[in-house]
C-alpha cells in the first residue's frame with residue numbers, strides 16, 4: 336500500500352475537523368469523568384485545560400488580552416508585549432507572540448519550574464528572571480519590574496493579567512459556556528484555584544446568570560492567604576508553598592470572590608500525592624495545582640449528603656513538572672516522601688545503590704560514556720563500580736584533566752582518569768567526619784562491610800538539614 340493511501344491528503348479532511356491554525360486550537364477543551372477515586376455520592380468532572388496548545392488554561396486569557404489590545408488600538412504590529420508571569424501566562428503569550436509576530440519580554444520570579452522557563456525561551460521570549468523573595472513596592476518585585484520595563488521599552492505594552500478585564504472576560508465567554516454545555520446544564524459546584532482570579536471571576540459571573548445556585552469552592556495552597564479571606568474576610572500574612580500558579584498574599588485587582596462561600600486549604604504534600612495518584616489511576620498527567628483542586632473537590636464530595644455534580648480543572652499539564660513532583664528523588668529531597676529512618680548516615684543517601692538508583696560506570700567504560708551519564712542525570716561525579724565494589728570516583732575535574740589537551744581522549748577507559756583514593760565513610764560515623772569530607776570539596780562514599788551503599792554530596796546534606804526544620 337502506498338503511504339498516501341494510508342494518510343489522507345490535507346484537503347481530504349472531513350469538513351470542520353481541520354483547525355485553521357494553532358490559535359484556533361485554544362479552548363474547547365475536553366471534560367472527563369473522574370474514575371478511580373472515592374467521590375461519595377457525587378460525580379466529579381475534570382476539564383482538561385492541559386490540552387490547550389501551550390499546555391495550560393492561560394492560553395485562553397493570553398489570546399483574549401492580546402486581541403483586546405489589538406482591537407482597542409493599544410497594541411500595534413511590531414510592538415513588544417511585556418508581562419510578569421509565574422510561567423503559564425508567559426507560555427501562552429509566547430505562543431501568541433510567535434504566531435502573530437510580536438516581541439515578548441517575560442519577568443519571571445526565580446522559583447518557577449525550569450521546564451516552563453525552557454518552553455517560553457524556546458518560543459523566543461526574552462526572559463528576565465527576578466527575585467521571588469520581595470514584596471510589592473520593591474523595584475525587583477516581578478509585577479513592578481514588568482510595569483517599568485514596559486514603560487521604558489519603545490512600543491512596550493504591559494499585558495498586566497492581574498488588572499486586565501479581558502482576563503475574566505475570556506472565561507466568562509469561553510470556559511464557562513463550555514462547562515454549561517458539556518454538563519448538559521447540570522452542574523452543582525465548581526472547584527477553582529485563584530492565581531490572577533480570572534477563572535473564578537469569569538465563571539461566577541456567567542453562572543450567576545444561567546444557574547445562580549452553582550456553588551463556587553476555592554482550592555487554596557497552605558501558605559496562601561486567600562482561603563482565610565474567603566472564610567472570614569480577614570487578610571492574614573502569607574507563607575511559602577511549592578504548588579505553582581495559584582494562591583497569593585492578596586486578592587488581585589480583577590478578582591471578584593464575592594460568590595465564593597467555601598474554601599479548602601490543601602498542603603503541598605497532599606497536592607503532590609493527589610496528582611501522582613491521578614496519574615497512576617487515570618493516566619492523566621496533571622500539573623501541581625491540579626492536585627490542590629482535586630484534593631479540595633474530594634473533600635467537598637466527602638462532606639455532601641446528596642448527589643452533586645462537581646466540576647474542577649486540570650489547569651496545566653504535568654509535563655511542566657517532570658523534574659519536580661513526578662520525580663521520586665525530588666519528592667524525597669524535599670521531604671514529601673518519607674523513607675524509614677535508620678538513625679545513621681544512611682538517612683542522607685538519596686539514591687541508594689541497592690535500589691539500582693545510583694548512576695555508575697565500570698572502569699573499562701569510556702570517559703565519553705561516563706560524561707554522558709553525568710549529563711543525563713545532571714550530576715558532577717560518578718562512582719566507578721567493579722563486582723559490586725566501589726573502586727574509584729570520577730568527577731568533572733578528573734574528566735577535564737584527562738581530555739583538555741585532546742578531545743579524542745574521551746575514548747580512554749575510566750580507570751585511566753578516576754580517583755582511587757576514596758573518602759569512604761561508614762553509616763555509623765558521625766556528622767563531623769562527614770562535614771570534614773564535604774568541606775574539602777569531596778563527596779562521601781558510604782560503605783558498610785565492603786559493600787557500597789551510596790554517595791552523600793553537599794546538596795544531600797543541605798536537603799537533610801532543611802527537612803529537619
Ligand SMILES: Cc1ncc(COP(=O)(O)O)c(C=O)c1O
Pocket residue numbers: 391392423527528529530531532533534535579580581622624625628648650651
Ligand atoms: C496552573 C494554574 N494557573 C492558573 C490558574 C488560575 O488562574 P487565574 O486565577 O489566574 O485564572 C490555576 C487555577 O487553578 C492554575 O492551576
